[in-house]
Amino acid sequence: MKPLHAGAFTLALAAALTAAGCGDGGSSGAGHAGTTLRYVAVGAPATALNDPHGGIGNQSDLTRFALLYDVLAKPGPNGTTEPRLATAFEPDARLTTWTVRLRANAAFTDGRPVRAADVLFSLRRIHQKAAENFGRLQMFDMAKARVLDDHTVTLVTTKPYAEVPRALESVTFVVPEGTTAFGKPVVGSGPYKMAGGNAQNAVLERNDKWWGPQPPTRRIEIRAVPDPQARAQAVLSGQADVAGSVNPATVRQAAGNRSVKVVHRPAVTMYPFVMRLDREPFDDPRVREAVKLAADRKELLDKVFLGYGKVGNDLLTPADPSSPAGVPERARDIARAKELLGQAGHGDGLNLTLSTTTSYPGMDTAATLFARQLGEAGIKVRVKTEPPDTYWTKVFAKKDFYTGFFGGIPFTDVARVSLLGDAPTNETAWRKPDWDAAYEKAMAVKDDGRRQRELGALQRRLRDEGGYVVWGVGDGLDLAASKVSGLPSGPGFDSVFIERVRLG
Structure with a gap:
């Protein structure tokens, strides 16, 4: 999809809000100041959906689902888990059977109580749609799960798994048992309910019977907008109150504008x-190390993220509690990179194609800059910019060398999706049976400190031997009107829980 010109976007956004019943005379009018939060989120309108249990590609959909439906838990500070619909997660001695206790005061917006049967139905449906959602709950044997009473569920894992609470964070959207029609939003028990609009431009009204603290904002409008500059312009022009994930350049330009603020x-x-280990030339560890040593990480950070972030050290989840400490920074060493290439039989140079796209701000810039840096080590790189609408189906986990994306998810999620031998998208072909066995052993450790140290050792080995060049980690940047407060600032899924956002 081509980016909209800022002026065209303003008109389109105004038209969309009016069509949804939120224009003049609606909740966005001057007579409702402070009651409606207008939120433009990352999302392609053409792929917006209403099913919360399959693959969710749009941040706009995920944010809407987090308002409409309860989840068992959400990310807490410093990598902890914050119970939500659940009140407790109690394991047996082997860490294979978990008793999940639910709050007794939750109800769907149609008045029905939320029961353990609804929770188990929802979890089983998520499990059944594993092919769509990257095996989100693949650690469970759902055939053995049981409802003990109206507020208690027993879940069984296929192997000892110490981090079940974390596995049940954020995406465990609960719907009534037996729900089959997801062509439109179904009944939920979250802090908001659907009041109008559609998946592309949703209007949500506060659920005053929600079990949690009453949200401060009566109405939230969520619009899917794919272009980061258009999202930012919506806030700068007064057409929206919050724009999720904007360009670092926009943040720099907005400095000194007292009508807006930036949430980091x-x-x-x-x-x-990303380099695939099962294909030449990246099947040779000397080539992989040479590519890593050729990276000028500080230059990449300064020019792609404009310094909003920190230099990377080839660790995939540096903010995770299990990330290893004390790992020496990988410094640039062109001479050593050339030496390694010579040892690998590429003393006369190496020709590569690096795929990239414009899905997220700066992905194409990063690839172009990295290609120049690799050239200094004798690696000639052709950068191929692929269309964003097909990149994640035709390039991701398929091409030999490309620009990937990670957005602050826990290490256990990264392992499940991209690292274990049976991971649904093992994009680097990292298939190490001994690594898998060590991961399985670590997940059977009940003591948090010991388990994190064992997971950290696995991450360090991946850093040294794997196919990822993690050159930097950028800040997530949201632009908001100055009157907005309470936006979440945590990583990953924490960013979609916006029910505490306040206007004025």
Whole structure:
């Protein structure tokens, strides 16, 4: 999809809000100041959806689902888990059977109580749609799960798994048992309910019967907008109150503008360069190390993220509690890179194609800059910019060398999706049976400190031997009107829980 010109976007946004019943005379009018939050989120309108249990590609959809539906838990500070619909997660001695206790005062917006049967139905449906959602709950044997009473569920894992609470964070959207029609929003029990609009431009009204603290904002409008500059312009022009994930350049330009503020989500965005270990020339560890040593990480950080973030050290989840400490920074060493290439039989040079796209701000800039840096080590790189609408289906986990994306998810999620031998998108072909066995052993450790140290050792080995060049970690940057407060600043899924956002 081509980016909209800022002026065209303003007109389009105004038209969309009017069509949804939120224009003149609606909740966005002057007579409702302070009651409606207008939020433009990352999302392609053409792919917006209403099913919360399959693949969710749009941040706009995820944010809407987090308002409409309860989840068992959400990310807490410093990598902890904050119970939500659940009140407790109690494991047996082997860490294979978990008793999940639910709050007794939750109800769907149609008045029905939320029961354990609704929770188990929702979890089973998520499990059944594993092919769509990257095996989100693949650690469970749902056939053995049981409802003990109206407010208690027993879940069974296929192997000992110490981090079940974390596995049940954020995406465990609960719907009534037996729901089959997801062509439109279904009944939820979250802090808001659907009041109008559609998946592309949703109007949500506060659910005054929600079990949690009453949200301060009566109405929230969520619009899917794919272009980061258009999202920012919506706030700058007064057509929106919050724009999620804007360009670092926009943030710099907005400095000194007292009508807006920037919310930093520290070190949550990375565009690693991905090398497949099962294809030449990256099947040779000397080539992989040479590519890593050729990176000028500070230059990449300064020019792609404009310094909003920190230099990377080839660790995929540096903010995770299990990330290893004391790992020496990988310094640029062109001479050593050339030496390694010579040892690998590429003393006369090496020709590569690096795929990239414009899905996220700066992905194409990063690839172009990295290609120049690799050239200094004798690696000639052709950068191929692929269309963003097909990049994640035709390039991601398929091409030999490309620009990837990670958005602040926990290490256990990264392992499940991209690292274990049976991971649904093992994009680097990192298939190490001994690494998998060590991961399985670590996940059976009940003591948090010991388990994190063992997971950290696995991450260090991946850094040294794997196919990721993690050159930097950028801040997540949201632009908001100055009157907005309470926006979440945590990594990953924490950013979509916006029910505490306040206007004025």
